[in-house]
Amino acid sequence: MFAPDIILAAVLNGLMTGSVYALIALGLTLVYGVLHIINFAHGATLTAAMFAVYVAQATLGIDPYLALLPITLLFFGLGYIVQRFVIGPASHGEDRNILLVTLGLSIVIENAMLSIFRSDTRSIDVPYAFESIDLGFTFLALPRVAAFGVALLVALLLGLLLTGTDTGKAIRAVAKEKTGAALAGIDVAHIYAVTFGLGAACVAIAACLLMPTFYVTPRAGNAFVLVAFTIVVLGGMGSIPGALLGALFIGVVESLCGLFFGESLGQIGIFLIFILVLLVKPTGLFGARA
Amino acid sequence: MIRAYGPALALIALAALVPFAVSANTVLNFVVFALIIALAAQGWNLLGGLAGQFSFGHAAFFGTGAYAAAILQTRYGVNAWAAFACGIALAGAVGWIIGFLSFRSGLRGSYFALVTLAFAEVFRILANASSVTGGAAGTLVKLDVRPENFQFASRGAFVWIAVALVGFVLLMTIAISRSRFGAWLTAVRENEDAARALGVDTLSVKLKAITLSAAITGAAGALYVQYYLYLDAGIAYGAWISVEALIAPIVGGIGTAFGPVLGAVALHVFGEVAKAVAGGIPGIDLVLYGLLLVATIAFAPDGLMGLLKRLARRKAQETR
């Protein structure tokens, strides 16, 4: 058996991975909660954001943490535009069309990245990549601790935005009852686009937090988003606290599975949880209703 | 009868003439590959087009058909034709199981798309790790060109087999569309509650649809491995085939008998042209496929079949 120190270290590492998962899952669950549709382009958006961070650092020399704000704003804008002027009009208001259009976009984005960057693995060099904090029993990588802090802060801000601002209230109104919201004078198409923008912004932040310690390929986003799907299903589609708790839980599970069974089976474990939850309780452990 | 089946029979006869007209290997290769995709797409269309259940993971069936056909031959010495049949049956069985698990718990729309995608991904990871499938190195079927091994010296023979399979499914789809089962599939697609009220056992209809759909796409996988004699997890269970199987019917005309075939051929002609124009840029054909998918949904929801019908109607009006 492993010593408690090692297990504790694995749990801490899992929580830090989980916090980045949380950001990705938040974007996914937010869009699901409002549009009632799974955004299958979420993974490709993450990949695109990671390449944006890569380009900013490798060609313009901008540090990922400094790039965080501009890239987040850029992706918010892109998400808004794509929903408002592509997904919305192309879908003719039918759910199954939205599903297919987001799938189509993911194919386009992913393969556009492949065309531009080829299938090489790319990473960035930052001076602080290997700096760490000594906790006595283990070391925690500084970029991962930073990611943990920023992710929680963003989740908190997102919560405040949804509960405290007029836009947030409008988003929640549309999520609950879009016809009623439209009758109350809310511009539903605008709110859909804002929500999509927020979802894209979430993965943009995640990309900035990931890149100092991770690498990017044209398919890098998919692995994360499949995990995020699991989290969102586990936490209940559309539930924000569910996504947060689910993400931290999955992060820890993955870390512990990796410790006990090895990396590749850790991934299978997540999928099995995913399929099991979908089949047994599709509304999720924290979700109220489908 | 002639009105319903005539065009399909004419098309099949025409396709069967291809090996007489063309002898260039690149062309025959292209035809076989496009027909394999068409077959996989016909499978998707039965479930997605006729019954309205959008699967994003038909790779699960393609890969199962392919791996079963390959492994039964290489590891267990089963005759290739029998292995081919077993591959189809096993793919159907996997379809039934996935269908039973998801339809019984009432999964539809986004959820169903997601769960099929997840199953395909689980299979891919397992196939990549397992020793039975040859793991990451993949599985090779031994080259032994004899008709009883389902291997032929001429590519024309494969064209005929592919045409026979696609043609059979084409006729079957037309027959289904004109039958009680077809009416029930449409009812399930349009409104499940109304269908139940009319005495339709929606669960059983959906299960039949996914089983048949999976078997057809499994046949495409088994044919693939028989033609290329090589398989790995990325080919068998990769997202590419799930995407191909879905785009072809939508571009060709979702829910129509000819849609998947027309779509698969059109997409691949388009893809070849794009590759020739763009040179060796990887992924450029898929970028175009994705754009075409979005454009079809936005501007031509009935696909190429819809466009053809509109053209034919305009022609008819002009001549009148």
Place this chain on the structure above:
Amino acid sequence: MLTVNAATKRFGGLVAVDAASLEVAPGSITGLIGPNGAGKTTLFTLIAGFETPSSGTILFDGADVTALPAHRRAERGIARTFQIVQPFAGLSVVENIAVGAYLRHPRRVDAQAKARAVADLVGLGGMLDQPAAALTVAGRKRLELARALATEPKLLLLDEVLAGLNPSEIRDMLPVIRQIRGRGVTILMVEHVMQAVMSLCEHIHVLAQGKIIAEGKPAEIAAHPAVIEAYLGQGAAKRLQAAPTGGAHA
């Protein structure tokens, strides 16, 4: 024909139907009325098998059908229409009706022949090949009726088939419903159009807050104090008695 025995349906803490019992005599047109939110549609879904009751039983033709799913009850001869009519959009009128006809006629020619006959009966005979999506509201209501009728039911559950129709359309629809009964189909109808209920039904059950509060012949129901109160509020019955011009309409 149909006996509902103390059926109760709870959704979480909400009791939508509360120990409701009713009886539908063979060959009758029976009405089920009540104010909005009384649980009429929920009771319908229990009878048709779309939900199972939390407690209580449903007997049809002498057999307990409480555990049977909707499609099995349709096989036994219970058909229902939906309040919100949704034709199968991709299909023509005759194909829509044929979906119902396939239940008893597996062959395409037979099902289509049956569908054409039913279309004539409900007055859709002239628009067989039109796309169902192109029908007017009145046309859709007829299509809804035809689809159910094509399953050759013994008991037909009509959920507000007259709602949304204008007075002349309602006038056209009443003989259709009588004609269906004339062919031996028993009818249980939920309806808000009170004049129609009063003229069509031999027997009426009144549901309020999930409970059956009254039953009887139309004239008895119209004069029943509990019914008037359920519709018009407490004390209404007394006020109406004071001003004897009142009648029951909604």
